[in-house]
Amino acid sequence: MFDPKKLEQVAKQIHESMPQPVKELGSDVEQKVRQAIQGQLNKLDVVSREEFDVQTQVLLRTRQKLTAMEQKLAELEEKLSEK
Template sequence: MMERLDIDQIALRLASLVPPGLADAQKDLSANFRDVLAQGLRRLELVTREEFDVQSQLLARTRAKVDELEKRVAELEAVAHSRES
């Protein structure tokens, strides 16, 4: 998920886009932007990079095991088929 610092930077950048006449409202807008961004990101149910990497590694190991088992089944089927003939 995005770091709090990243959210703060985005909020400040959005607040800096506010016209100069509304400079007094910049702090409030920055806080509001920060809250809205954080809330929106929480609703997305994102995973961390670490969680993603762990699941990717688990999937790769599972895929390798499935490939091994498929090969073994094919070998056993070939042996069974040759015995039937």
């Protein structure tokens, strides 16, 4: 759901900002930070970027179809008013 590279980057930044004695605990701390971040992100009501992009394309196609239908309707209404 979330970009693993971004998550890794955030975890690394948090790890680097920790005091030296804590950093010396090693990858265990980094793994725990990563798990904590992932757990909190999973609680959020968000969609993945891929899902968002798919829905954006669906909305764009729907808007194009609606515009075309509105134009056809206007043309039909014009024809009917001429009679």
